[in-house]
Amino acid sequence: MTTPCCGRCDGNLRSGWSFAFKPPRTTSTTNPAAPASTPVIKCARCAVQHKPLLRRSLMASLVVGTALTLLNQGDTLLSGHWNQALYWKIPLTYCVPFLVASYGALTNARQ
Numbered sequence: 001m002t003t004p005c006c007g008r009c010d011g012n013l014r015s016g017w018s019f020a021f022k023p024p025r026t027t028s029t030t031n032p033a034a035p036a037s038t039p040v041i042k043c044a045r046c047a048v049q050h051k052p053l054l055r056r057s058l059m060a061s062l063v064v065g066t067a068l069t070l071l072n073q074g075d076t077l078l079s080g081h082w083n084q085a086l087y088w089k090i091p092l093t094y095c096v097p098f099l100v101a102s103y104g105a106l107t108n109a110r111q
């Protein structure tokens, strides 16, 4: 029996710590009737570096983080009376949706 390996680093996959992602799109149109490709299985370390996942989380962070910043700090920002706390509150406001989106995507991809 062969041990399952990560599709990126060839490391061994631990039970509950493997993640399935859609295979990268191919530009080939030679056989449009071809069946769907098998998913790419990655270890946890490679899964958190999965570029489409990071890209989607970054987009969620930009949209949701901007909305939350405007809702929570908009009056302070527009008044021009910035205080020191904004320099850590605003970056944290963008980190939260990034982490939530990444966690959700990893939870959905977990096998």
Ligand SMILES: [Zn+2]
Pocket (backbone or CB within 6 Å): 006, 007, 008, 009, 010, 011, 042, 043, 044, 045, 046, 047
């Ligand atoms: Zn790996």
